[in-house]
Amino acid sequence: MDTIEPIDMDMDDEPTEPRMNVDATEKLAPAKSVPTTPLPATVAPATVPLSRRKFMGKSIGGLAAIGGAGIAAAVGGVALEQWIQHRGSTNLFHGPLGSTTQIGHLLRRAGFGANPDELALYKNLGFNGAVDRLLNYQQVPDDTLENRLKALNINLNLALDQQRWWLLRMAWTQRPLLEKMTLFWHGVLTSSFRKVGGRRNYMRMIVQNQFLRNHAFDTFDNILRGITADPAMLFFLDLTTSRKNAPNENYARELMELFTLGLGHYTQRDVYEGAAALTGWHIRGLTSQYYPQDHNDLVKTYLGHTGNLDYKDVINILANHPATPWFISRKLFTFFAYENPSVDDLKPLVDTYVQSGHNMGEVMRTLLLSPQFSSAKAYRGRIKSPVEFTVGAYRALNINGDGAGLPDITTLMGQTLFDPPNVAGWPGDKVSALWLNSGTWMTRLNYIDLLLARGTAARVGSTPLVDLQSIVNIHQLGSPDEFVDHFSSFLLDGELGGDRRTQLLDYFTTQVSGIRGIPITLPNGKSYPLGSVRGTLYLMMASPEYQLN
């Protein structure tokens, strides 16, 4: 939606040297009483049932006919997000998920899907063991990833290469939840390379990314303190140019509206007073420094607290504000489980936040182990994001490329890492249906075609990135059935309803005339046209089910 013209911001680079070069000595903030009363329960608005399409499926004169324009009838005033959510809320699956399905679901949500080996590894741990492994990531070595990345000699000063670097991290890591959590934080506490001080300072985005990774499961207080002092954020939301006598409101407002409280829990006065309290920060290259002499020392009243408040007080007040755990739990739950969670859905997360001293790792554990996370409502309850889709296919098919072209592909699908549409991050993180439209759908399918049939984006027509004959040989896929079931098991949890498996087998085995390419030979000696075999896999990854997470 948002077309951002490239503007070279170099002229704005580092506009704020401190006025005096005095050692920063930070006074300890006076302790303040902090309210911990829970929020009054917010009532989830009622959704209006909508009838859906009458659709497709008849045959006219030998041609498939498509009756279209499924018309949903509804009373006026239905909030779109509820409506979209409703469309996603019906589900074929009832009751608890089967164990294989549950692990597949976990690895998609708390990671980026899995190849057959990973799936087997996590399945052997059981669901709780799998959650432990994901959360206790320090115990899982990831040297292979670091070595593979090192070998690519990626220039992290370049925007496209930064994206490529992170996409490959997500595709190759053995610590998938760590990367997924970093991606979550990037969508919330967000900045864009387009406004971090010009090309020479793009590395600030990597500094921010590493901060979010290093503190992904830290206390929310530490995360907020760190992101406030983060060089990219200082530039992105203008705190670095905020003057003690003329505070800039940008960071102060978004810190409350988008990072902690949400609209309705503060006034314009709080924005202004908060802005004054937050003054004093300056960027120093790839780090930052707090200068007390540049801090507004007047008495401020912020969210009911009065005093000579500074940034530490602001963070302290916000992390302990009763609206904060609800706000951040709603974000987490929406991103990892399903949209429009109820108060009951969120309450255990809120309680964990308070009881654990705001520890986000503990909140995540509560979320992943909740019955809601493994519910039928959560299963395939979100549209895959562009990053989930792109990385997921790369990961599942063990692609050993250099990631060239991947950033452009995710961009065409609607998501450019390190460049959210605005300070609110990606709307699709909140309402996943927004990821899908005619243009992005075709880009998804073309990406699958690229992997299976064309080679990298940069070299269209070159060798495909997936060697199907090798896969057939390694896994001894002896028949069309075994082929379909093999890929279905880790791409679709083996969950293909109705005659849809039969449709795939039909496609695999239907005789075509005029054959191009080297046929694929199954272990039984029987050969099938290249297009039929990889077309079957394409259909699986182009299917409705594969668009869902």
Next chain:
Amino acid sequence: MKLTRRAMIKDGLLVVSAGMVMPAIFSRGVASARAQALDGSRMAQTANDRTLIVVQMAGGNDGLNTVVPFTDPLYLKMRPIIGLSESKVLPLDTRLGLHPNLQALKQLWDTGHLAIVEGVGYPNQSLSHFQAMDIWQTLDLNGNGGEGWLGKLVAGLVDKDGHPFKAVDIGVQTAQALQSISTQVPTIANVQSYRLYPDPADVDGGNARLKALMRLYNSYPGTAPYAALLDTTALAAQDGSRQLHQADATYQPAVTYPKGPFADGLKVLAEAIVQGLGLRVGYVTLGGFDTHANQQATHDALMLTLASGLSAFYKDLAAHGKADKVVIMTWSEFGRRVEENGSLGTDHGTAAPLFVLGNPVNRGIYGEPPSLSNLDENGNLKYTIDFRSIYATVLDRWIGASSKDVLGGTFGAQNFLPQA
């Protein structure tokens, strides 16, 4: 209300057959179908070939530095550094001047094709980007989101020729203004990528695979997650891709468009209009207007991008004989604070002017200028014109749809377009 449309797969691509659809009518959208049945109001006719282009300036454009009240002494007093003095602006009259980089829009003014509406906004602004964007796009003043006003319009437009492109959104995510509960608006990043690529190994050019794909979508159970969304998405894609590429093959822009995604997007919209794809509503977004700090360089560049893009678009349409059929309007979620801040920028504001341009437009300055001396408690302008009256004007006087139906109320009109 029931809509049916039949289509066939031919040559592996979907062809929508003409004559199998309802007569061209406009209803106020499916959401209010029941209410409509109750009050029995007449459906408005919309049998015309007029197009509305909506340009979103995302981030909150600084209206005071776009249409500058250069003779108001308070203006430069409150903006001593970033204010634009009389010697810099392009004067429109004795009171207002355009930003110096809006030269191309000034030319449209000189030839009589530019209107400006001053003081546009709504009451009780929260100064939140996102609530403001919601309100402008859904008209829900509580900011709770919902169907977009253009989505509601488009959902009710039925094209007797079955054009899939009655509306087009340029970009990778459909704007909220175009969200509808029953219609998917084609969302196009660029013409090149708006197609499905076949497998080079398929001798039939991908027909069999595409047919199998549509079968998979057809047989996806209606009660399964996101079934309706997946269906309409696949359908919108299938409908449009071939027509767009056919149009693209024979389209020659009459002007050289400036570089960049904004002008690229306008070029796609011009192509849809010139090639007769049935475009009624086009939408394109230019972002980056949230100028809290060191705003001059950024704002200067954005003004140039806006004006040069719109000017090229207008000239292209004019050269193809389509300029009488297109009206363009701009909007931004809010203007900016009157007083400059300490970072050579401006914080979030409220009311702002917007542009309406095109041959059908009555040149002039409309609305009422908000006073710089009578600000609200946050130092922001008090709005004088309800943004919904702008929408009502383009709906009633240009598109020929009932604004009362689309907007759910009566909001008056501005005279930048002649009475229908």
